[in-house]
Amino acid sequence: MESSRFIVLPAPLIHEAPEHYACIGREGFHKRAKSFSYEQGAIDPVNVYTPILILGILAFGFAAFSIIIATLTGPKRYNRAKVDAYECGIEPTPQPMGGGRFPVKYYLTAMMFIIFDIELVFLYPWAVAFDQLELFGFLAMALFLFNLAVPFVYEWRRGGLEWD
Amino acid sequence: MNEVIEPNLGETLVFWICGGLAVVGALGMVISRKAVHSALWIALTMINLAILYVANSAPFLGMVQVVVYTGAVMMLFLFVLMVVGVDSSDSLIETIKGQRVAALLLGVGLTIMLVAGLGAGLSGAGTIGLDAANAADGGNVQGLARLMFSDYIIAFQATGALLITAAVGAMVLTHREYWQPRKSQRELSQDRFTDGGHPGNKPSPGVYARHNAVDTPALLPDGSTSAISIPAPLRARDDARAIDVNDITNVRRLTEGESE
Amino acid sequence: MSGSQFGLFGNDPWWLVIGKSVAVFGLLVLLTLFTIWWERRVVSRMQNRIGPNRVGPFGLLQSLMDGFKLAFKEEILPKSAHVGVYWIAPVISATAAFVAFAVIPFGPTVSIFGVETPLQLTDFPVSVLYVLAIASIGVYGLVLAGWASGSTYPLLGGLRSTAQVISYEIAMGLSFVGVFLYAGSMSTSEIVIAQEPIWYAVILLPSFLIYVTSMVGETNRAPFDLPEAEGELVGGFHTEYSSLKFALFFLAEYINMVTVSALATTLFLGGYLAPWPLSLWESANTGWWPVLWWLIKVQLFIFLFIWLRATLPRMRYDQFMKFGWKILIPISIVWIFIIAIARLFRDSVSVTNTQLLVGGAIVIAVLLIGSWLFQLRADKRDAAAELELDERRARPFDANAGGYPVPPLPGERFEYTSRRAMAAGTVATTTVAVAAPETTNEEAPDA
Numbered sequence: 085m086e087s088s089r090f091i092v093l094p095a096p097l098i099h100e101a102p103e104h105y106a107c108i109g110r111e112g113f114h115k116r117a118k119s120f121s122y123e124q125g126a127i128d129p130v131n132v133y134t135p136i137l138i139l140g141i142l143a144f145g146f147a148a149f150s151i152i153i154a155t156l157t158g159p160k161r162y163n164r165a166k167v168d169a170y171e172c173g174i175e176p177t178p179q180p181m182g183g184g185r186f187p188v189k190y191y192l193t194a195m196m197f198i199i200f201d202i203e204l205v206f207l208y209p210w211a212v213a214f215d216q217l218e219l220f221g222f223l224a225m226a227l228f229l230f231n232l233a234v235p236f237v238y239e240w241r242r243g244g245l246e247w248d
Numbered sequence: 249m250n251e252v253i254e255p256n257l258g259e260t261l262v263f264w265i266c267g268g269l270a271v272v273g274a275l276g277m278v279i280s281r282k283a284v285h286s287a288l289w290i291a292l293t294m295i296n297l298a299i300l301y302v303a304n305s306a307p308f309l310g311m312v313q314v315v316v317y318t319g320a321v322m323m324l325f326l327f328v329l330m331v332v333g334v335d336s337s338d339s340l341i342e343t344i345k346g347q348r349v350a351a352l353l354l355g356v357g358l359t360i361m362l363v364a365g366l367g368a369g370l371s372g373a374g375t376i377g378l379d380a381a382n383a384a385d386g387g388n389v390q391g392l393a394r395l396m397f398s399d400y401i402i403a404f405q406a407t408g409a410l411l412i413t414a415a416v417g418a419m420v421l422t423h424r425e426y427w428q429p430r431k432s433q434r435e436l437s438q439d440r441f442t443d444g445g446h447p448g449n450k451p452s453p454g455v456y457a458r459h460n461a462v463d464t465p466a467l468l469p470d471g472s473t474s475a476i477s478i479p480a481p482l483r484a485r486d487d488a489r490a491i492d493v494n495d496i497t498n499v500r501r502l503t504e505g506e507s508e
Numbered sequence: 509m510s511g512s513q514f515g516l517f518g519n520d521p522w523w524l525v526i527g528k529s530v531a532v533f534g535l536l537v538l539l540t541l542f543t544i545w546w547e548r549r550v551v552s553r554m555q556n557r558i559g560p561n562r563v564g565p566f567g568l569l570q571s572l573m574d575g576f577k578l579a580f581k582e583e584i585l586p587k588s589a590h591v592g593v594y595w596i597a598p599v600i601s602a603t604a605a606f607v608a609f610a611v612i613p614f615g616p617t618v619s620i621f622g623v624e625t626p627l628q629l630t631d632f633p634v635s636v637l638y639v640l641a642i643a644s645i646g647v648y649g650l651v652l653a654g655w656a657s658g659s660t661y662p663l664l665g666g667l668r669s670t671a672q673v674i675s676y677e678i679a680m681g682l683s684f685v686g687v688f689l690y691a692g693s694m695s696t697s698e699i700v701i702a703q704e705p706i707w708y709a710v711i712l713l714p715s716f717l718i719y720v721t722s723m724v725g726e727t728n729r730a731p732f733d734l735p736e737a738e739g740e741l742v743g744g745f746h747t748e749y750s751s752l753k754f755a756l757f758f759l760a761e762y763i764n765m766v767t768v769s770a771l772a773t774t775l776f777l778g779g780y781l782a783p784w785p786l787s788l789w790e791s792a793n794t795g796w797w798p799v800l801w802w803l804i805k806v807q808l809f810i811f812l813f814i815w816l817r818a819t820l821p822r823m824r825y826d827q828f829m830k831f832g833w834k835i836l837i838p839i840s841i842v843w844i845f846i847i848a849i850a851r852l853f854r855d856s857v858s859v860t861n862t863q864l865l866v867g868g869a870i871v872i873a874v875l876l877i878g879s880w881l882f883q884l885r886a887d888k889r890d891a892a893a894e895l896e897l898d899e900r901r902a903r904p905f906d907a908n909a910g911g912y913p914v915p916p917l918p919g920e921r922f923e924y925t926s927r928r929a930m931a932a933g934t935v936a937t938t939t940v941a942v943a944a945p946e947t948t949n950e951e952a953p954d955a
Contacts, residue, residue, distance in 0.1 A: 131258075132517050133302065135630040136610045138529040143606030146533075147599040147756055150579075154752035158582045167587040169659030170747055188422040190671055193829075194324040195418040197674040199411045200837070201320040204681040205312050206396070206404065207844070208637060211688035213393030214851060216385070221397045222852055224404065229841065231408035235415035244419050245833045246430065247826035284593070284655060291648065298641075311637040319644025323674060326651055330667060388633050389694060 192244060196236075203232050262303045270296035283329050287322055294318045305378035308389050451477040454491060463489050467499050517631050524623055532629050536609055540762040544571040547814045554818040575755055583751040588658030597656055598749065598756035601649025605763035608642040611635035612770040613697045615780045615798040627780075627799060631697045636684055639771060640677070643726070647673050649760065650735070650745050657748035665744030668825070669728055669735030675832040676725035676732075682840035683719040686712040686847050687775045700779030709776040714843045716776045718836055720812070723768040725832065727761065729813055731820035734828060769809030770802075777805050 210225050273293030280286040294317045302310035385391035396404050451474045454464040466477035478488045552559030560567035615627030654666015688694055691702040709716040725732040735744040746757045780798035
């Protein structure tokens with residue numbers, strides 16, 4: 085018991101069907117859900133994710149195969165102009181040292197993306213468990229969103245969201 | 249009652265493969281010379297950590313790891329690399345004094361913390377198992393939500409405050425104030441015509457299939473050349489080419505009705 | 509409520525797991541080939557053309573043949589390319605596109621060779637989040653392709669498309685929140701079943717519209733196809749890609765289109781559930797029939813994509829970003845609040861319809877009065893600014909006010925020579941001097 089990391093559920097925990105589920109759906113679905121899910125026990129993570137792995141291997145194999153086969157089937161006729169960077173026919177623009185700089189706007193966009201991404205990550209469990217969290221959960225999320233709205237409005241008002 | 253089971257073959261394989269790849273990614277990040285390659289290596293580490301979370305019955309955390317770290321944070325890194333110039337190499341001069349010592353101390357501190365945490369975990373005090381933990385609130389996500397909005401509510405709100413700081417900081421550092429109100433499309437088009445600008449399409453460059461075409465001016469019907477047919481950047485760079493005088497005489501001859 | 513469906517998954521025998529994976533893979537390849545053909549045919553019809561009709565019946569094999577043709581095209585490796593990353597980028601794009609499809613349900617449980625199995629590759633409690641996670645890995649394909657080409661246009665295109673995809677990913681993610689709130693789950697199969705009483709497209713119409721808009725932006729399709737704005741950026745991030753590497757990007761784009769359409773079907777149009785008149789038929793939701801309903805719904809979305817492309821002109825980049833950040837995101841957040849409050853009232857507070865209506869009326873009245881006051885203030889401020897501007901226009905601009913060189917304030921004017929005009933002038937003279945001595949009809953260089 086001391087060194088245990090993986091413990092199988094005690095049986096009653098698995099069989100406890102939440103009553104919320106029964107009200108959804110017609111008889112057919114209800115029956116199917118009942119006869120398949122709870123008797124089977126907990127999810128085996130490896131089995132659930134194996135199909136993704138197989139699909140990934142298929143897709144990766146297909147992509148790698150395409151790239152390799154194209155090197156064999158395609159003709160090879162060297163031409164100096166052909167391997168130049170394509171700029172509609174003019175001589176490629178000389179690149180400045182360091183590969184050129186970009187508007188700092190992109191940085192700001194990425195920063196806003198992170199902030200909203202984290203907001204999303206908090207919103208999802210909140211939405212899924214909304215009924216259990218009740219009023220307190222709602223108020224906590226409202227405060228959080230208000231907090232995030234502050235920089236958003238500030239940025240909007242100062243023209244940080246304008247692109248030109 | 250509860251029965252102890254060993255991790256099955258699949259879990260063991262996932263742990264060793266993903267753990268190994270995560271370490272490879274971390275090493276690659278440190279060793280790479282190009283900053284973009286480092287960013288890619290660290291993305292590999294993040295994805296493998298995510299797979300390990302998922303294999304340990306924390307699917308939400310695993311997905312969030314990919315969405316937030318691989319998708320958002322690493323993308324910010326890539327953007328920053330591009331903003332400052334993609335290929336600029338790191339300067340090896342230490343600008344902060346004693347940063348090596350500080351890094352070493354922090355590294356040792358982190359190691360102690362990890363070992364202590366791992367030791368506490370392995371001693372097995374009060375473990376109920378991953379599945380039971382997930383089932384307690386009706387699911388992995390629901391359990392997380394309950395904890396987030398009860399025990400960790402302060403941390404949750406503090407995250408909000410941290411995000412404000414980050415957003416406003418980024419905004420203040422990068423902001424450029426506009427001196428003039430931005431012109432609308434209508435104003436721009438009005439400016440273009442009232443100042444006597446070219447109203448229609450400019451003539452396309454001369455195409456003689458001799459050079460890079462766009463750098464040769466177009467010949468107008470009377471045999472003269474049109475400078476505005478060359479793109480402005482080429483004109484600015486003095487890259488426009490002269491055209492052969494014979495071409496002009498030929499065109500003039502043709503327009504005057506002479507046969508060749 | 510969660511966990512109820514998951515017992516269905518992860519119990520297939522190994523041959524069925526492999527069979528289903530191959531089937532999904534094949535389905536995606538076939539759908540891509542079909543969609544390319546279908547798009548070309550539909551766009552042709554909308555432009556009074558016929559479109560590809562030579563290869564195979566109705567030209568159906570055209571895209572397959574185009575694929576073969578690409579395999580026999582020369583691969584051009586630009587000399588400025590960063591070789592390793594240049595090769596990996598299309599593989600990342602294509603693999604991510606395929607893998608994202610794993611959690612899409614096409615039908616209920618059926619019997620395949622005596623094994624009862626759901627018509628879905630896999631599902632777990634966070635499968636919608638999984639799609640978002642894979643999408644964010646797919647973005648790497650774009651940004652790396654742009655960087656690794658070592659060329660100006662692809663770099664600009666890659667950066668632009670990344671900024672675009674991440675901006676619209678937020679709006680897309682926010683539109684899911686309503687669905688999760690109503691379904692109480694993030695698993696695709698549970699969300700489909702939860703829609704049996706009514707589709708979420710009906711009760712969560714704003715979420716649905718936001719999703720449909722952002723899915724077009726997310727897949728870089730017209731009218732949001734700015735990364736491929738030919739007039740500005742040539743081909744965007746894949747300008748330097750040729751042969752099958754280009755084909756992989758093309759494949760990824762079309763699979764992404766199918767995936768976002770399938771996700772829209774799953775989250776908002778009841779997935780594989782039969783639409784209303786058909787759902788009256790007893791066995792419409794059993795056996796293999798639902799696959800047909802699913803396919804029809806997905807094809808409707810794909811047709812929408814094509815229709816948009818044939819109809820709308822491309823947006824300008826600043827308008828596009830403004831639309832994402834200033835319209836879609838704020839509306840999503842406000843909408844989330846509205847449904848959360850509605851849900852809260854329904855669940856925990858007992859209110860009568862009259863109370864609800866009176867409350868709504870009060871809220872609307874407050875908003876109206878508030879906006880009126882706000883407008884009044886804004887008008888006053890604008891008038892003051894106008895007055896100041898007029899004052900400034902009246903006096904001459906002093907470039908050395910107070911002894912320091914200063915830029916002109918709004919409204920002040922000063923004379924300057926454009927650098928472009930100067931450059932154009934010099935070129936005009938040199939060109940003219942060599943080639944044609946009597947240039948007469950030169951127009952003023954563009955200033």
